[in-house]
Amino acid sequence: MSTPQSQAVSLPASWRDFFALTKPRVMTLVIFTGLCGLLAAPVRINPVVGFVAILCIAVGAGGAAALNQWWEADIDAGMKRTRNRPLPSGRMERESARDFGVMLSAASVMVMGLGVSWLCAAILAGSIFYYAVVYTVWLKPRTPQNIVIGGGAGAFPPLIGWVAATGHVSLMPVLLFAIIFMWTPPHFWALALFVKTDYAKVGIPMLPVVAGEKVTRQQMLVYTVLLLPITLLPWWIGATGVLYGVSASLLSGLFLLCAIRVWLRERQGEDDRMVPEKQMFAFSVFYLFALFGALVADRWLVMPGVLH
Amino acid sequence: MTDKPEPFDPAEERRRIIAGRNKALGLTLLACVVLFFAITMVKMKL
Structure with a gap:
């Protein structure tokens, strides 16, 4: 017997669903703080390199957000605020969200390393791991201080932006x-x-x-x-x-x-x-x-x- | 006079969604080509 969820999954997820996985509203804050870190640094950066740095910060944040939604699909289904997201609403297969998140994360780190610097790439990789694993998988379901330590994940963008411009921490x-x-x-x-x-x-x-x-x-x-x-x-x-x-x-x-x-x-x-x-x-x-x-x-x- | 709403056709909807995804993927790949070209130019200091 087919359920409403299986009927919904029988149609492929649209590009809008993949875009929604990246939490675009959160991404605006990430882009803004990353850009501010880059522009506030005392060194002028090549505009192309600066653009690549911000793009990689945004794509990396999107990848981490997709992994977060893949891991928390069951939790999201139980909350009014999140139950219409692509996974809990049944518009997308869980594996698609996982693969999309891994691909965005890996691509952002690689391009950051090749286009900006490997120090920035390492910090970006650390921030993705921090959000997707340390916060989402480990801390959030275990401790009421989850937000305090997990807040570190959102604090990386201006640090990466600044390091992209100056080359050092x-x-x-x-x-x-x-x-x-x-x-x-x-x-x-x-x-x-x-x-x-x-x-x-x-x-x-x-x-x-x-x-x-x-x-x-x-x-x-x-x-x-x-x-x-x-x-x-x-x-x-x-x-x-x-x-x-x-x-x-x-x-x-x-x-x-x-x-x-x-x-x-x-x-x-x-x-x-x-x-x-x-x-x-x-x-x-x-x-x-x-x-x-x-x-x-x-x-x-x-x-x-x-x-x- | 009002038009009758068209009946929902899953096959047509599927085709429309896949076409949209293909366009988005094509544009993303094109953007990657432009991006890598620009990065190469900057790295070569051209």
Whole structure:
């Protein structure tokens, strides 16, 4: 007897389904932060090499995302937010997603090595392994701190972008890495607070599910407090100018206010619309775009003396 | 006057999806050719 899922699989997956496997919305943030790392570096890079570096970062992130969806197809099927993805909806065979992910990952590392540098290729390979294996397979189903350590995977793009331009790892790209690393927990836990029921249903030990909302709100505040001085360090060590310094102070101050607001409140019953948590999540996305945008603007306008 | 909706034909849908995939693959391969040419030019400092 054929099920709706087997009927759906009898048609081949379209190119749109393969594209959806790469998580294009996440990829925009990856491309943006990678590009910012590249443009904020004190060395001008050949435009073709720069394009190849960003392309490989994006394709590598897409490959890791496809592998993540291949591994988590059963979990995705149980959550409202993810049940329409190509695998849980039955539009694609699991093996196709796995092969697609492996191919994109391998191709991105090879082209990065041949076109940019083997140091960048090694870091990219490490970031793909970190996301697809360390985070997806190992940490996410085992520990409520999954997001903290897993956040490292999303922190690689500006590091790779910077190293593509300069050819070596220094303090500044490590600081960019640290900014995204510290930003990820409050960003993701804000989301986990208002989709808590979904994570609980599929048995993923997200902090709100395992430790409760009160602890989650405290942890969000702790990471936001730690994030503030890290965002200001590039200014304090003289690697950026006043435009970045003022922007980082303002943005991090506002982000801290969001975290304090979320920390001070409790869920008001099951009908609570969780507005402060949703606002903090939305602001966290804007925060990262604005902070890295300010970093690039500072490099191109203030540091060369265009603005005083 | 309204047109009747065409009946769903799985064979036609399959053909349409495969044609779309072939086009996407062709464009990707073409982009790879251009990309490798550009990388070669840069590496040879031409």
